[in-house]
Amino acid sequence: MPPLRCLAGILLLLPAASFAKERPMLSWGKPGVTLEAYRADAVACGRQGYYLDVSNTEAAKVFKQASSQLENNEASMSMGGSLDRTIQIANDSSRIVERTRPAQRIKEVRTLLEDTVSSCLRARGYTQFQLTPEQQRYVQSLKIGSPARHAYLHGLASNPAVLATQKL
Numbered sequence: 001m002p003p004l005r006c007l008a009g010i011l012l013l014l015p016a017a018s019f020a021k022e023r024p025m026l027s028w029g030k031p032g033v034t035l036e037a038y039r040a041d042a043v044a045c046g047r048q049g050y051y052l053d054v055s056n057t058e059a060a061k062v063f064k065q066a067s068s069q070l071e072n073n074e075a076s077m078s079m080g081g082s083l084d085r086t087i088q089i090a091n092d093s094s095r096i097v098e099r100t101r102p103a104q105r106i107k108e109v110r111t112l113l114e115d116t117v118s119s120c121l122r123a124r125g126y127t128q129f130q131l132t133p134e135q136q137r138y139v140q141s142l143k144i145g146s147p148a149r150h151a152y153l154h155g156l157a158s159n160p161a162v163l164a165t166q167k168l
Contacts, residue, residue, distance in 0.1 A: 025136045028126040029157030038154050045120035049113040057112065059105035066100040129166040131156070
């Protein structure tokens with residue numbers, strides 16, 4: 001279902017900076033992994049999460065039902081009517097969205113996607129570790145997607161001493 005895949009992509013691309021103050025920065029590592037294997041595993045596991053079909057999840061079903069209800073309201077509004085009727089339809093739409101609890105549903109899908117990627121990485125021998133405050137500051141100073149950032153994170157992720165002391 002393409003719209004749900006788009007939603008999944010958006011969820012994966014939510015800015016990490018918005019969570020940096022709330023949650024410590026985490027990464028995945030495997031002692032001695034080469035940069036090439038590290039990147040290939042990241043891409044392969046990321047694709048598993050990206051292409052995960054979430055269309056049969058409870059969250060997707062709730063969103064689909066709410067979308068249908070909102071479309072019906074919109075159709076009612078296009079038929080015309082009094083100002084009172086328009087206000088009633090707008091209130092109904094607001095209640096539909098409120099009952100859907102979109103933030104909670106998005107969190108459920110995000111957790112499913114993250115769990116899929118995590119399971120893939122664990123199956124490939126990776127463990128999760130927490131970056132120190134100094135490491136976090138340095139990573140955040142590097143441009144996302146840059147070779148320097150990839151190299152720095154790989155240096156941490158492949159270092160047995162880092163993994164031993166910072167493993168979750």
